[in-house]
Amino acid sequence: MKNWEPKILAFLCNWCSYAGADLAGTSRIQYPPNVRVIRVPCSGRINPMFILKALQEGIDGVLVSGCHPGDCHYTSGNYLARRKFAIIKRLLEYIGIEEGRVQFSWVSAAEGTKFAQVIEEVTEDVKKLGPAKKLVKNKRV
Amino acid sequence: MLDIQKRVREEAKKLLASKKVDLVIGFEEGTLPLRASPTFIYDENEVERLIWNSFCENNLAKYLVGLDGKKIGIIAKGCDTRSIVALIAEKQITREKITIIGLPCQGMLDRRKIQKAIDGEITSVSEDKEKILLKGDGFEKTLVRNEYLYPSCIVCKYRNPVIFDVLIGEKVTDKVEIDEYVEVSEYEKKSAEERWEYFTKEISKCIRCYACRQACPMCYCEECFVDSSHPKWIEKGLDLTDIAIWHITRAYHQTGRCVDCGSCERACPMEINLRFLTKKINKDVKELFNFETGLNLEVQPPLATFKLNDRQDFIK
Numbered sequence: 001m002k003n004w005e006p007k008i009l010a011f012l013c014n015w016c017s018y019a020g021a022d023l024a025g026t027s028r029i030q031y032p033p034n035v036r037v038i039r040v041p042c043s044g045r046i047n048p049m050f051i052l053k054a055l056q057e058g059i060d061g062v063l064v065s066g067c068h069p070g071d072c073h074y075t076s077g078n079y080l081a082r083r084k085f086a087i088i089k090r091l092l093e094y095i096g097i098e099e100g101r102v103q104f105s106w107v108s109a110a111e112g113t114k115f116a117q118v119i120e121e122v123t124e125d126v127k128k129l130g131p132a133k134k135l136v137k138n139k140r141v
Numbered sequence: 142m143l144d145i146q147k148r149v150r151e152e153a154k155k156l157l158a159s160k161k162v163d164l165v166i167g168f169e170e171g172t173l174p175l176r177a178s179p180t181f182i183y184d185e186n187e188v189e190r191l192i193w194n195s196f197c198e199n200n201l202a203k204y205l206v207g208l209d210g211k212k213i214g215i216i217a218k219g220c221d222t223r224s225i226v227a228l229i230a231e232k233q234i235t236r237e238k239i240t241i242i243g244l245p246c247q248g249m250l251d252r253r254k255i256q257k258a259i260d261g262e263i264t265s266v267s268e269d270k271e272k273i274l275l276k277g278d279g280f281e282k283t284l285v286r287n288e289y290l291y292p293s294c295i296v297c298k299y300r301n302p303v304i305f306d307v308l309i310g311e312k313v314t315d316k317v318e319i320d321e322y323v324e325v326s327e328y329e330k331k332s333a334e335e336r337w338e339y340f341t342k343e344i345s346k347c348i349r350c351y352a353c354r355q356a357c358p359m360c361y362c363e364e365c366f367v368d369s370s371h372p373k374w375i376e377k378g379l380d381l382t383d384i385a386i387w388h389i390t391r392a393y394h395q396t397g398r399c400v401d402c403g404s405c406e407r408a409c410p411m412e413i414n415l416r417f418l419t420k421k422i423n424k425d426v427k428e429l430f431n432f433e434t435g436l437n438l439e440v441q442p443p444l445a446t447f448k449l450n451d452r453q454d455f456i457k
Contacts (some may be wrong), residue, residue, distance in 0.1 A: 048393055049366065049374055052386050056375075069449070079447035082456070085429070087396050087444075089455055090425050091389060094329065096337025105457035118457055134337060137382040140161070 005061040006126040008035045010119070011050065013043045013078075016067035016108045023112030031116035032123040035063070042066065048088040051102055055135040061101055061126035065118070068106040078106070097134055100125040125129030146193040146245065148309045149216060153240055157185035160212035162240050166204050168197040174266050191216075195268055198249040198291070200224055200404040202358035205234045213239050215450040220402035222295075222302040224358040227398055230442055235363060236368050243305025245313045246295035248287075253412070255289050258282075285356065293403025293416060296321040299424040303436055319413065321401070322424045324417060325369025340385070347412040348382045349377070353415055354391065356408035359398045366390060392418035397443035400435045 012018040018039050024031060030051050040046060043066025051062050064085065072078040093099050103125070105118045153165040169190045177196045181204075182188055193216075201215055202224035217225060222243060228234045228407035250273065256263065265276045273284045298319055301312050320326075328336065351367070354360040366374045367387055374390075375383045399419040406415045426432050429452055430443040 049390060051385075052389060055372070056382050056386060069453070076447065079449070079451070080444070082451055082453055083444055083447055084396075086421060086429055086452060086455065087425055088393055091393060091421060093333070094336065094421050095340040095385075095389065095418075096333045096335075098333055103457065104455060121457065133386060135382050137380060 002064040004129070004131060006046070006123060007033050007058070008032075008061045008063060008119070008122055008126060009054045009059045010035050010037050010063040010106075011040050011043075011046055012037055012064060013045075013066040013073075014039055014041050015073040016071060017043075017065035017105075017115065019109035020065075020107040020111045020115040023109065024115045025112075025128045027112045029112055031119040034123050034126075035119050041079035042072065042074050043081040044072075044074065046081060046084070048084060051088065051092075052135065055097070055101065055132060058132070058136050060129075061103070061122055063103050063105065063122050064135050065105045065107050065115075068108055071108060098129050100129055101132060142194055145310045146191070149193050149242065149244070150188045150191050152214075152307055152309060153182060153188045153191055153214060154185050156214045156240060156242075157182065157188070161212065163211045163229045164208075164214070165191070165214035165242075166201050167191045167206075167216040168193065168199075168201075171196070174263050175250075175255060193244065195247070195250040195273075195286070196252065198404075199356070199394055200358050202228060203356065203404070205239065205358070206361045209231050209234055209238075211238070214242060215239060216242045216244060217305070218244055218249075219297065219300045219302055219303055220246075220400050221358075222304050223299060223400040224402065226304060226435040226438055227359060227400065227442070228361075230438060230440075231398075236438075240307070241302065241305045243302030243308045245301045245308070245310050246294075246297075247298070248290040248297065248311060250286070250289050251291045255284065258284060258289075291403050291407065293401055293406065296323070296424040297401075299436070304438075324422065325421050325424050328417065328421075341381060343413050343417075344384050344388050345381060347379075347388070348411060349379065349384065349387065351411065352410060353405035356404040357395075358402075358404070359395060360391075388415075388418060392422055395419050396422050397430070397432055398434055399423055 012021055046064050054062050066078045103122050107115045107121055156162045165182045167180055168177040170192055171178045172197055175196055179199050179201055200221050204219050261276045261277045261280055263275050267274045271286050273286055275282045287352050296319060298317055300315055311451050426443055432443045
């Protein structure tokens with residue numbers, strides 16, 4: 001466990017955060033390689049089951065990122081998502097999942113530096129928490 | 142109680158005879174003492190089957206969705222009417238087709254709690270406003286009614302029907318000042334480890350029978366996510382993580398829809414504390430979106446809408 005590195009899964013919306021990640025890459029901004037990206041059409045596409053499933057499959061931290069309020073390509077996807085996220089985040093913490101395992105952010109297509117910074121913060125938080133154990137199926141020791 | 146029962150029967154007879162409804166959903170005597178079963182009366186000559194007592198605990202709104210298209214008369218307590226409002230808001234049923242016979246509710250009695258207070262088998266039960274009289278082989282016992290209410294009924298704020306076409310009985314005083322979230326607030330104060338321990342202790346009793354889902358009026362999906370095999374969201378076994386995801390998602394799907402009638406908990410054969418999850422969601426919905434389910438037909442369910450200034454302090 002000495003060399004343990006967290007696995008972070010990032011759901012990025014196609015129109016803002018994914019383009020933000022792209023900008024971070026083309027701008028050669030360094031950020032931790034712990035993140036695995038799944039591109040989704042909109043943060044409103046995120047079914048909380050995705051988050052639960054990721055944790056069950058052994059992901060140590062989940063990040064969901066979408067367009068800033070007002071910027072949604074589909075006008076209101078991120079507003080609707082914001083309500084869902086507030087509920088699921090509180091519920092997960094309520095049952096005892098550590099705060100910080102599941103995080104949310106708004107990153108626009110112009111915010112390459114913010115994207116790198118968010119990934120750094122999330123990675124740092126999850127490193128502090130250690131490997132996820134609670135919802136993980138078939139725990140490997 | 143008997144007087145109300147008589148009036149329920151009269152009302153049902155009137156509705157059926159005048160063809161205002163095709164059927165009346167109500168309760169009949171259960172096969173065991175302390176039980177009442179939901180029943181469907183199509184014939185005006187059968188209204189004598191209908192009963193009303195403190196064991197009419199099921200949320201009858203459950204049956205409305207499957208019967209949509211028919212003209213239905215339904216006997217409804219405070220919580221049942223709130224579920225009806227929620228179902229109308231979700232466009233699952235049509236208000237015009239439903240005749241609600243509203244009954245103010247004094248709280249339903251917890252059959253398990255009563256059975257635990259008694260040694261031996263209860264064979265008959267009678268009740269008045271304050272007392273329950275239980276009889277069995279060689280014993281007779283009187284209990285104080287208010288000490289044996291269901292947990293959901295103890296913290297119930299809306300005991301009178303919120304909508305009705307006919308109201309039978311006197312309205313009771315709503316206990317609006319009650320803090321219904323006491324348990325949730327207490328639980329929130331514990332450490333994450335303690336909370337996880339309690340959560341896993343409770344859900345590890347689960348045998349995945351889905352009785353909680355079957356009893357819930359808001360669980361009307363044609364295919365539940367646990368039954369879906371494509372995609373297979375979770376596996377069928379008794380792995381703790383699968384059970385956990387079932388319970389988390391069941392509660393989450395109730396966001397802004399649960400009226401805390403307690404049907405899920407009563408249906409649970411393993412006596413899992415299911416309300417501690419849905420109650421948390423209700424509390425958050427109230428805090429974040431200032432919404433309480435089933436009180437107002439004009440207000441949209443919270444996840445179907447949004448406000449520009451919704452809280453987002455948790456988003457980076």
